[in-house]
Amino acid sequence: xxxxxxxKELTDLQDDVLILGSMAEKAVVDSVEALxxxxxxxxxxxxxxxxxxxxxRFDIEERALFVIASQQPLAxxxxxxxxxxxxxxxxxxxxDHAEGIASINLRLGESETIPRRLGxxxxxxxxxxxxxxxxxxxxxxxxVEEARRVCDADDEVDRLQDAVYDETLRGMIEEPATIERNTxxxxxxxxxxxxxDxxxxxxxxxxxxxxxxxxxxxxxKY
Amino acid sequence: MSIRVRSTNPxxxxxxxxxxxxxxxxxxxxxxxTKPEGEPAFSISDLNFWYGTKQALTNVGLDIPxxxxxxxxxxxxxxxxxxxxxxxxxxxxIPGVTIEGNVRYRSADIYGPGVDPVEVRRRIGMVxxxxxxxxxxxxxxxxxxxxVNGFRGNLDDLVEGSLxxxxxxxxxxxxxxxxxxxxxxGQQQRLCIARALANNPDVILMxxxxxxxxxxxxxxxxxxxxxxxxxxxxxxxxxNMQQAARVSDYTAFMLTDEEITGQLIEYAPTEMMFTQxxxxxxxxxxxxxxx
Numbered sequence: 297x298x299x300x301x302x303x304k305e306l307t308d309l310q311d312d313v314l315i316l317g318s319m320a321e322k323a324v325v326d327s328v329e330a331l332x333x334x335x336x337x338x339x340x341x342x343x344x345x346x347x348x349x350x351x352x353r354f355d356i357e358e359r360a361l362f363v364i365a366s367q368q369p370l371a372x373x374x375x376x377x378x379x380x381x382x383x384x385x386x387x388x389x390x391x392d393h394a395e396g397i398a399s400i401n402l403r404l405g406e407s408e409t410i411p412r413r414l415g416x417x418x419x420x421x422x423x424x425x426x427x428x429x430x431x432x433x434x435x436x437x438x439x440v441e442e443a444r445r446v447c448d449a450d451d452e453v454d455r456l457q458d459a460v461y462d463e464t465l466r467g468m469i470e471e472p473a474t475i476e477r478n479t480x481x482x483x484x485x486x487x488x489x490x491x492x493d494x495x496x497x498x499x500x501x502x503x504x505x506x507x508x509x510x511x512x513x514x515x516x517k518y
Numbered sequence: 519m520s521i522r523v524r525s526t527n528p529x530x531x532x533x534x535x536x537x538x539x540x541x542x543x544x545x546x547x548x549x550x551x552t553k554p555e556g557e558p559a560f561s562i563s564d565l566n567f568w569y570g571t572k573q574a575l576t577n578v579g580l581d582i583p584x585x586x587x588x589x590x591x592x593x594x595x596x597x598x599x600x601x602x603x604x605x606x607x608x609x610x611x612i613p614g615v616t617i618e619g620n621v622r623y624r625s626a627d628i629y630g631p632g633v634d635p636v637e638v639r640r641r642i643g644m645v646x647x648x649x650x651x652x653x654x655x656x657x658x659x660x661x662x663x664x665x666v667n668g669f670r671g672n673l674d675d676l677v678e679g680s681l682x683x684x685x686x687x688x689x690x691x692x693x694x695x696x697x698x699x700x701x702x703x704g705q706q707q708r709l710c711i712a713r714a715l716a717n718n719p720d721v722i723l724m725x726x727x728x729x730x731x732x733x734x735x736x737x738x739x740x741x742x743x744x745x746x747x748x749x750x751x752x753x754x755x756x757x758n759m760q761q762a763a764r765v766s767d768y769t770a771f772m773l774t775d776e777e778i779t780g781q782l783i784e785y786a787p788t789e790m791m792f793t794q795x796x797x798x799x800x801x802x803x804x805x806x807x808x809x
Binding site: 370 | 759760792793795800801804805807808
């Protein structure tokens, strides 16, 4: 094995992507937990901490650009760096959706009675978070089979979103006073659904790194 | 398969006989050899080549497309320059060489009986690693081939046209009488390209044309290669992977390993070759992890 410095730069880059991944994952887990427990201070902290995630993303981007400029990567090295650039964009957006859920929490805080009636939302969140973990695992392991399996889980998230939609719509009809609150729940479900979609993007990149083929695995119906 | 054995060195007769007597080597066609679309400029098949008893090419087969740039890449000693020189019979000039197999140019066998190697080299020109202008004026450098070949047209027009196509005219038009050797390295190389173009070739072979040039002069030659490929078939040997990626339409990767010298490992559209090569050895070479 030659090009030891370059190899180290590639490994460091991947480590950085994983650090960003764990920051995004924490933001999503926390935002859902804060929503469940109606913890508004926690929600505000999640919003404040998003800046660090954005910064981390730009740091990685800069590092990747320098590796491209200085090492002129080709073939699987090039695919790996380009994929890292794509994946960090998805991770940063996932964290934005977590921030969105935290904002919804704050808005609910002003209008909502405790306990909150979240219905299918926690189940949806569990699956979206599992997809995020599994997609990053597939990325580290360069595991195409795992990546495809993660994408399959997106259908379940979509079905749960349909269930949330039915549930909230029924609530609005039966109890017009809850329209505002139910609208926030719809937004929450939308954020979770987008997180799952971003995870399928990450999996598509994993497949690209390994096979060189760009394919859209799972077309969201939303 | 037609087999010819050529040797200008009688002391190698023994070696030649030994080579003729050996059983044909098993040729396993690789899945990673692309056949470009359209009529090829060159069609090479089962090409074997020896310097004396030392084999330099083993069962090389590929089609080189017309009016495209084809890059030959591979580590030192992989046979890429030998292959290039087989395309215009430049290797004929080396004593003791043996060549077997087929090199067809527009379906004519360039090693066939009655084929004049000088005419082959006029139609298939060559530019070398180190710029080698004659110690004459710029004008005479370009006009030289035409004068030797008894050109009857307007020599001034030929010189100007060739210098323009070689992207050198604007830099030298003020003083065509100055010596070709007075030019910078990059200009000298473009002068050599102009000299090759003045013979009105169909093909230009380039053997590491930029390896003696600075980065700016290199980029000018690369731009020129791309421009010329609209009218000429170009085959370029290069050690510079990024250069192959920048200038060529197709790339051939050659390799010599412990068992086989000068084999073609992979041949594909350049875009494929540098983003998703089919053979692990290609991947290792182009990503700099060889050995």
